[in-house]
Amino acid sequence: MTISDDDTPPLFDAPQLAEQERMVEAILFASVDPIGLKALADRLPHGSDAATALELLRRRYEGRGVHLVKVGEAWAFRTAPDLGFLMQRATTEQRKLSRAAIETLAIIAYHQPVTRAEIEEIRGVAVSRGTIDQLMEMAWIKLGRRRMTPGRPGTFVVTEAFLDHFGLESARDLPGLKELRAAGLLDNRPPPGAETDEDTDDTSAGQDEMFSE
Amino acid sequence: MTISDDDTPPLFDAPQLAEQERMVEAILFASVDPIGLKALADRLPHGSDAATALELLRRRYEGRGVHLVKVGEAWAFRTAPDLGFLMQRATTEQRKLSRAAIETLAIIAYHQPVTRAEIEEIRGVAVSRGTIDQLMEMAWIKLGRRRMTPGRPGTFVVTEAFLDHFGLESARDLPGLKELRAAGLLDNRPPPGAETDEDTDDTSAGQDEMFSE
Amino acid sequence: MADDDWTTDLRLSPAERLEAEALIVDVTGYEGPLDLLLALARTQKVDLRRVSVLQLAEQYLIFVERARLLRLELAADYLVMAAWLAYLKSRLLLPPEPGEDGPTAEELADHLAYQLERLAAMRRAAAELMARDQKGRDFFVRGLPEGVSVTRRTVFDATLLDLMRAYARIRTKDEFRPFSLDRDSIYTMEQALGRMRELIGFSGDWADLTSFLPKGWDTTPARRRSATAAHFAAVLELAKSGHVALRQGGLFEAIEVRRREGTP
Numbered sequence: 169m170t171i172s173d174d175d176t177p178p179l180f181d182a183p184q185l186a187e188q189e190r191m192v193e194a195i196l197f198a199s200v201d202p203i204g205l206k207a208l209a210d211r212l213p214h215g216s217d218a219a220t221a222l223e224l225l226r227r228r229y230e231g232r233g234v235h236l237v238k239v240g241e242a243w244a245f246r247t248a249p250d251l252g253f254l255m256q257r258a259t260t261e262q263r264k265l266s267r268a269a270i271e272t273l274a275i276i277a278y279h280q281p282v283t284r285a286e287i288e289e290i291r292g293v294a295v296s297r298g299t300i301d302q303l304m305e306m307a308w309i310k311l312g313r314r315r316m317t318p319g320r321p322g323t324f325v326v327t328e329a330f331l332d333h334f335g336l337e338s339a340r341d342l343p344g345l346k347e348l349r350a351a352g353l354l355d356n357r358p359p360p361g362a363e364t365d366e367d368t369d370d371t372s373a374g375q376d377e378m379f380s381e
Numbered sequence: 382m383t384i385s386d387d388d389t390p391p392l393f394d395a396p397q398l399a400e401q402e403r404m405v406e407a408i409l410f411a412s413v414d415p416i417g418l419k420a421l422a423d424r425l426p427h428g429s430d431a432a433t434a435l436e437l438l439r440r441r442y443e444g445r446g447v448h449l450v451k452v453g454e455a456w457a458f459r460t461a462p463d464l465g466f467l468m469q470r471a472t473t474e475q476r477k478l479s480r481a482a483i484e485t486l487a488i489i490a491y492h493q494p495v496t497r498a499e500i501e502e503i504r505g506v507a508v509s510r511g512t513i514d515q516l517m518e519m520a521w522i523k524l525g526r527r528r529m530t531p532g533r534p535g536t537f538v539v540t541e542a543f544l545d546h547f548g549l550e551s552a553r554d555l556p557g558l559k560e561l562r563a564a565g566l567l568d569n570r571p572p573p574g575a576e577t578d579e580d581t582d583d584t585s586a587g588q589d590e591m592f593s594e
Numbered sequence: 595m596a597d598d599d600w601t602t603d604l605r606l607s608p609a610e611r612l613e614a615e616a617l618i619v620d621v622t623g624y625e626g627p628l629d630l631l632l633a634l635a636r637t638q639k640v641d642l643r644r645v646s647v648l649q650l651a652e653q654y655l656i657f658v659e660r661a662r663l664l665r666l667e668l669a670a671d672y673l674v675m676a677a678w679l680a681y682l683k684s685r686l687l688l689p690p691e692p693g694e695d696g697p698t699a700e701e702l703a704d705h706l707a708y709q710l711e712r713l714a715a716m717r718r719a720a721a722e723l724m725a726r727d728q729k730g731r732d733f734f735v736r737g738l739p740e741g742v743s744v745t746r747r748t749v750f751d752a753t754l755l756d757l758m759r760a761y762a763r764i765r766t767k768d769e770f771r772p773f774s775l776d777r778d779s780i781y782t783m784e785q786a787l788g789r790m791r792e793l794i795g796f797s798g799d800w801a802d803l804t805s806f807l808p809k810g811w812d813t814t815p816a817r818r819r820s821a822t823a824a825h826f827a828a829v830l831e832l833a834k835s836g837h838v839a840l841r842q843g844g845l846f847e848a849i850e851v852r853r854r855e856g857t858p
Binding site (some may be wrong): 198199255256257259261262263275278300333343 | 746765
């Protein structure tokens with residue numbers, strides 16, 4: 169079965185179309201650049217039909233893990249777009265939370281619901297937007313209900329994910345000051361704020377209980 | 382509304398085998414170097430069966446212009462050897478190996494693990510440092526484990542790159558290996574009267590192991 | 595090239611002799627004595643297993659002799675081999691001496707034949723290896739590899755202990771004030787000073803210090819204490835700078851304050 173529409177048969181028969189397809193496959197696979205139709209035809213045995221072989225090959229790779237794609241005027245194999253994720257390797261790096269972030273998180277956990285202004289008041293320094301964003305992204309904190317005070321400031325509370333990560337049933341399971349002190353994490357001297365209790369509004373009511381003995 | 386029942390299907394099913402095959406195809410197509418089964422499995426979604434997907438893929442490419450070949454414990458796509466004539470030769474001209482280097486390489490491949498002294502015994506001449514260096518640089522040979530004989534001489538073995546270069550699945554597939562072994566030509570036969578090392582058996586264990594089937 | 599020059603016992607045909615001599619030309623082309631022996635053995639045109647080692651020894655010795663006559667420098671190992679082969683030849687020709695131990699001449703000859711066969715086999719194997727399809731010559735790798743892009747993801751971690759430590763750190767800060775309302779009970783001296791500076795201008799006569807306290811600061815003892823202390827400190831400061839005069843009737847009596855004459 170030769171492919172020759174000329175009246176004069178060629179000196180050498182061109183290979184069968186299936187064989188031409190194999191050749192195109194091998195050439196495109198090994199090529200360091202996409203190959204145009206003309207260049208492809210030049211490399212195939214005389215009398216081959218590069219365009220048809222290419223079209224057969226393109227159809228063969230339809231739906232496969234690699235596709236035959238046209239790049240400008242040239243052709244190349246490329247990873248199927250839906251499998252692009254396989255060509256990415258995610259490396260995960262464990263890093264400790266920054267001091268600002270862990271302190272902010274601790275304040276939210278112990279005092280929730282707590283406003284940003286209150287966090288700043290407690291830490292004594294401004295809380296950067298980035299710190300809050302980071303904790304939000306980690307899904308360890310979320311917005312709580314707004315405070316019923318002038319300006320209706322938003323509050324922050326810890327999330328289920330936070331409790332999961334730290335192995336807590338609820339934020340109330342956080343060790344209280346007494347326990348922190350017993351664990352040697354606090355000075356023996358009672359903290360200056362510990363005796364102020366006349367000012368309990370609903371802001372701190374929840375967490376104050378934690379520290380009552 | 383909680384997900385609680387035991388018969389709940391797993392959250393993420395492994396993709397279907399046909400899809401896994403596509404993924405293996407994409408990963409191997411994208412790589413120049415062979416990829417090991419383990420590395421492949423690591424890149425596939427959890428629960429995938431890389432070995433089965435590989436086998437499906439290997440069969441799919443049988444007779445194509447590109448083949449899936451096994452190199453040691455790894456896999457790679459390579460153009461079919463019968464189409465080599467179509468390919469443009471690698472631009473970097475391969476360094477011509479000396480006769481000494483080729484013979485040394487063959488001796489290492491067929492006798493591995495083999496010491497320098499044994500190579501010299503077989504060739505009847507000293508092995509020059511340059512020859513070993515060249516083969517090492519080409520990454521075709523590497524140091525094997527030390528021989529447990531006095532002086533603990535180092536041994537040489539061939540590498541996966543060697544197998545890859547010569548299209549061998551394993552050192553077991555070296556041409557004529559069985560015949561050479563049957564003819565006793567791969568034995569480590571000491572000269573008569575020479576003091577026999579107590580571990581002569583261990584010496585030749587390397588290629589012996591290859592034939593335990 | 596006088597044939598009668600050498601003393602070796604020659605059992606070679608003239609043709610074999612010629613071939614041995616022809617090999618001389620290539621003396622530098624051999625890779626050692628074993629290589630030369632293999633070339634000589636091939637001239638016997640028999641399977642290497644059936645090669646006559648005696649004949650081979652003679653071929654080799656002729657070769658070495660010819661080289662000597664031609665004043666060709668042979669490497670030492672060629673001469674070592676020649677000596678060994680001369681020894682082997684004599685052993686092969688003479689009956690074994692009684693009581694002789696060690697390997698027999700036949701064993702030595704067999705091993706030499708084995709070495710030659712093994713070298714030949716390795717050469718064949720090397721040729722077969724090089725004749726295989728080779729990467730970059732007969733088969734090719736992917737020309738356009740698609741690299742794996744590595745995306746780094748950072749996962750921040752913290753333990754419960756980190757959390758507790760952080761909280762403990764905050765709680766033990768000296769300036770720590772846990773609740774914002776806490777601040778509301780404190781009237782600072784700066785506040786009091788500012789306030790007194792304004793108020794004192796309107797007070798020409800002695801007035802009780804407590805009457806200067808701001809509204810709302812007498813509601814709780816804490817607030818009253820804080821405001822009183824702040825204002826007391828403030829008037830002390832003002833007295834020191836000569837803006838006010840202070841007087842107190844006795845211990846625990848009311849403290850009175852008055853603007854000093856002549857001050858702005």
